[in-house]
Amino acid sequence: xxxxxxxxxxxxxxxxxxxxxxxxxxxxxxxxxxxxxxxxxxxxxxxxxxxxxxxxxxxxxxxxxxxxxxxxxxxxxxxxxxxxxxxxxxxxxxxxxxxxxxxxxxxxxxxxxxxxxxxxxxxxxxxxxxxxxxxxxxxxxxxxxxxxxxxxxxxxxxxxxxxxxxxxxxxxxxxxxxxxxxxxxxxxxxxxxxxxxxxxxxxxxxxxxxxxxxxxxxxxxxxxxxxxxxxxxxxxxxxxxxxxxxxxxxxxxxxxxxxxxxxxxxxxxxxxxxxxxxxxxxxxxxxxxxxxxxxxxxxxxxxxxxxxxxxxxxxxxxxxxxxxxxxxxxxxxxxxxxxxxxxxxxxxxxxxxxxxxxxxxxxxxxxxxxxxxxxxxxxxxxxxxxxxxxxxxxxx
DNA sequence: TAGACTTATTGGTCACGATT
DNA sequence: AATCGTGACCAATAAGTCTA
Numbered sequence: 001x002x003x004x005x006x007x008x009x010x011x012x013x014x015x016x017x018x019x020x021x022x023x024x025x026x027x028x029x030x031x032x033x034x035x036x037x038x039x040x041x042x043x044x045x046x047x048x049x050x051x052x053x054x055x056x057x058x059x060x061x062x063x064x065x066x067x068x069x070x071x072x073x074x075x076x077x078x079x080x081x082x083x084x085x086x087x088x089x090x091x092x093x094x095x096x097x098x099x100x101x102x103x104x105x106x107x108x109x110x111x112x113x114x115x116x117x118x119x120x121x122x123x124x125x126x127x128x129x130x131x132x133x134x135x136x137x138x139x140x141x142x143x144x145x146x147x148x149x150x151x152x153x154x155x156x157x158x159x160x161x162x163x164x165x166x167x168x169x170x171x172x173x174x175x176x177x178x179x180x181x182x183x184x185x186x187x188x189x190x191x192x193x194x195x196x197x198x199x200x201x202x203x204x205x206x207x208x209x210x211x212x213x214x215x216x217x218x219x220x221x222x223x224x225x226x227x228x229x230x231x232x233x234x235x236x237x238x239x240x241x242x243x244x245x246x247x248x249x250x251x252x253x254x255x256x257x258x259x260x261x262x263x264x265x266x267x268x269x270x271x272x273x274x275x276x277x278x279x280x281x282x283x284x285x286x287x288x289x290x291x292x293x294x295x296x297x298x299x300x301x302x303x304x305x306x307x308x309x310x311x312x313x314x315x316x317x318x319x320x321x322x323x324x325x326x327x328x329x330x331x332x333x334x335x336x337x338x339x340x341x342x343x344x345x346x347x348x349x350x351x352x353x354x355x356x357x358x359x360x361x362x363x364x365x366x367x368x369x370x371x372x373x374x375x376x377x378x379x380x381x382x383x384x385x386x387x388x389x390x391x392x393x394x395x396x
Numbered sequence: 397t398a399g400a401c402t403t404a405t406t407g408g409t410c411a412c413g414a415t416t
Numbered sequence: 417a418a419t420c421g422t423g424a425c426c427a428a429t430a431a432g433t434c435t436a
Contacts, residue, residue, distance in 0.1 A: 097408080117420065127409050132421060401434070408427085415420070 097126065102134045102141040109135055110142075110375070142375065143355040351377050 097105075105124055109115065109131075117135070121128040134141060169188045173180050355374055358366055366374070 116418085118418095128420085129410075129422075130408055133407085136421080397436100399435090402432085404429100404431085406427100406429080408425105410423105410425080412423090413421090416418085 097124075097130075097134075099141065105131060105134050106138045106141045109138070143358075 101124065105120060108120060108123065112120075117128045117131040121131045124131070166185070166189060170180065173184070351374065358371065358374065
């Protein structure tokens with residue numbers, strides 16, 4: 001129906017994959033050098049995170065576009081537009097931004113209040129209006145933790161709690177060197193779904209789901225290829241969230257009634273019929289009554305914090321059979337020794353956690369200036385990580 | 397069991413109008 | 417005139433089903 005409208009004279013149907021054609025290495029270098037000169041203290045010009053985008057900086061028009069401003073690649077008389085018109089039948093592709101990239105865009109904007117959206121869009125190789133939409137949700141993206149860098153997509157799973165539970169299970173498999181078979185995934189997924197109250201009519205752990213699950217988690221040949229074995233109990237921080245970077249998983253909340261048997265929900269992979277051997281201690285059940293004593297804290301955790309960042313530490317706890325809920329979750333007691341100095345990454349992650357928490361709680365928790373202070377700390381850490389001094393007076 | 401297919405949803409891009 | 421906000425569009429992808 002709308003096909004008749006998609007002519008070069010009207011809205012282009014296939015714009016974005018034209019970039020390579022316009023890329024000129026020398027031109028690109030010149031442009032980037034100019035940007036760096038114009039904004040000498042920008043993370044974009046000095047820090048590596050943005051370097052991948054420089055390949056897209058293939059064309060900047062000599063003059064401003066007519067108003068209303070066309071989008072980055074729609075200048076009617078620009079070389080890109082002319083080239084585009086001749087190639088408008090090419091398939092449209094999009095650049096995919098993960099949460100960390102959006103966060104960088106927000107940070108960039110925060111550090112460069114005078115930068116136009118058009119400039120930011122050029123810098124990151126995306127459409128200007130995309131920048132506008134990202135900045136509209138600035139607080140959300142700024143609160144994103146750095147560990148979601150590898151996430152392919154932000155779209156939540158249809159059963160996010162199940163996904164989080166399965167990640168816990170995967171980590172146990174990795175820690176115990178158990179092959180992750182389809183049958184094992186299916187069995188555990190159905191168990192988890194049942195425990196979560198997801199009916200079989202809603203979730204069947206179909207082969208398609210298993211395939212996608214394996215694809216999402218990069219499980220190949222029975223191995224979780226992107227996994228890292230949990231740290232040992234000796235090195236594991238028994239107080240996650242205080243000087244570590246962990247979050248509590250969504251599974252540990254009161255919405256999940258305790259199971260009758262402590263280990264029937266997440267038995268050790270060893271106990272499965274499809275696997276072997278050792279009499280390793282079964283992973284403690286997440287419905288351990290000792291963990292249900294802290295409903296307030298657990299229920300405060302945003303559900304979107306569920307999977308990746310939380311499960312590793314939790315699994316380490318589970319694998320080692322260590323209780324990981326502090327005796328008093330609100331009072332930092334019993335720390336007779338100084339904690340190790342956290343790494344910069346841990347510090348950044350910790351402030352991310354706080355910001356995320358504050359955002360999740362709503363605006364009544366902190367005053368605007370207090371929220372601003374949090375953001376300032378975040379910016380300081382970010383610039384420090386980038387090797388830049390934090391100039392607090394440049395901030396608004 | 398693999399892969400094609402359907403359906404639903406997300407999010408990037410385009411284009412236009414509003415605002416400064 | 418320059419810049420920004422946003423609705424509409426649609427490509428990409430997740431999830432589940434079907435079929436060979």
